[in-house]
Amino acid sequence: MPALTLDAAGVTVATADGERVLLEPTTLSLTEQRVAVIGANGSGKSTMARLLNGLVTPTTGRVLVDGLDVARHGAEVRRRVGFCFTDPAAQLVMPTCVEDVELSLRRSERDPVARRRRALEVLERHGLAEHAHQSVHDLSGGQRQLLALAGVLATDPEVVVADEPTTLLDLANSRRVGDLLLSLPQQLVLLTHDLDLAARCDRVLVVEGGRVVADGTGPESVAAYVDAVDRARLT
Amino acid sequence: MSSPFLVGVHQPGDSWVHRCPTGPKLTLLALFSLAVVLTRSAVASPVFLAAALALAAVAGVRLGTLLRATRAVLVLALLASALQWWVDGPAKAAETLVDLVALALAAITVSATTPVNDVLDTLVRAVGPLRRVGVDPERVALAFSLAIGALPGTVALALETRDAARARGLGRHPRAYLTPFVVRVVARAHEQGDALAARGLGD
Numbered sequence: 470m471p472a473l474t475l476d477a478a479g480v481t482v483a484t485a486d487g488e489r490v491l492l493e494p495t496t497l498s499l500t501e502q503r504v505a506v507i508g509a510n511g512s513g514k515s516t517m518a519r520l521l522n523g524l525v526t527p528t529t530g531r532v533l534v535d536g537l538d539v540a541r542h543g544a545e546v547r548r549r550v551g552f553c554f555t556d557p558a559a560q561l562v563m564p565t566c567v568e569d570v571e572l573s574l575r576r577s578e579r580d581p582v583a584r585r586r587r588a589l590e591v592l593e594r595h596g597l598a599e600h601a602h603q604s605v606h607d608l609s610g611g612q613r614q615l616l617a618l619a620g621v622l623a624t625d626p627e628v629v630v631a632d633e634p635t636t637l638l639d640l641a642n643s644r645r646v647g648d649l650l651l652s653l654p655q656q657l658v659l660l661t662h663d664l665d666l667a668a669r670c671d672r673v674l675v676v677e678g679g680r681v682v683a684d685g686t687g688p689e690s691v692a693a694y695v696d697a698v699d700r701a702r703l704t
Numbered sequence: 705m706s707s708p709f710l711v712g713v714h715q716p717g718d719s720w721v722h723r724c725p726t727g728p729k730l731t732l733l734a735l736f737s738l739a740v741v742l743t744r745s746a747v748a749s750p751v752f753l754a755a756a757l758a759l760a761a762v763a764g765v766r767l768g769t770l771l772r773a774t775r776a777v778l779v780l781a782l783l784a785s786a787l788q789w790w791v792d793g794p795a796k797a798a799e800t801l802v803d804l805v806a807l808a809l810a811a812i813t814v815s816a817t818t819p820v821n822d823v824l825d826t827l828v829r830a831v832g833p834l835r836r837v838g839v840d841p842e843r844v845a846l847a848f849s850l851a852i853g854a855l856p857g858t859v860a861l862a863l864e865t866r867d868a869a870r871a872r873g874l875g876r877h878p879r880a881y882l883t884p885f886v887v888r889v890v891a892r893a894h895e896q897g898d899a900l901a902a903r904g905l906g907d
Contacts, residue, residue: 551903568821575842
């Protein structure tokens, strides 16, 4: 597994005007295959995830992916770290499904015929072959999220970071996408509010107020998070 | 829900319009557009419209696609024609309306018969020589394809915003519609920028 490291000196992220700290000094090394990050909305989960492929740059400290400094080697890191967003509508930029997957493949496959073939294979693998030439706007929410994920996986990243990928989905699609993510051979960093899904991960971080407040196995961390939420509700 | 605006949605087929290489096809579309814009004649306009309709028929573009896509363009064409009527009279207004519909039909036919990635590849090749003066052809082509891809998404946002305004009983209030629409378009642009960066496009 690639090592994802927020270095020992502690990584922080602040807003552009420096008035608010989004991530307090954080030191982490993520080497497990499936890592979940849970916590309330606005707790700093997305900021932490976005550090991993350079969408957010640290105010202090360094983020390393397999020893590569994300700030210095952004392009190389993004080739290794795929990112899946909450709302697939923002991620799908081409008119049809097959064209969107082809867009992901442009860097690795220059020949248009081979690129089309590979894109169709990717869609087939994810059960979207029959929608290949359909407008991305005509897909259901679940199909769009699967397509967004297919576009990420088409590039064979070593790490997949998924930022609440099941939040907008119904139960069946949420389970389908969750099962797919957990079955990936790649290292997975999964931000989620789905505690059942989080509990199935090898390691779970609980983030609150820009800090990691719990870090352990799935059941341990989920229990700690539920306890903390219940205590907060009663006080 | 069916897409409300279908420019850019490729419909596979084997007509000669589909088989025509992308470079010549785009060049012909540019020449056709220039001819429509530069020819000021009430007789020529119906001929251009007939040519565009014939092209769509030969390409086998679905009638539903043509009607839905043209409907969206028709609103703008009618506005432009109304202005022409006021300035130059009814003959010019009719000419403008017919010209704009002909242009839209030709563009819809080209986009329906050409995969966007083929357009991208063609643009990359066309802009390639400018690499020497610091232009990145991939970025230029990507910007072009994003402009096409943004159309249906923006229309979808407009419809969602209109529904949200109606649900709050503000359907007829332009500010209740336009302000959130602009905010949502800008927010979506930021999200798409992040998504493109995350996919390494533009690195």
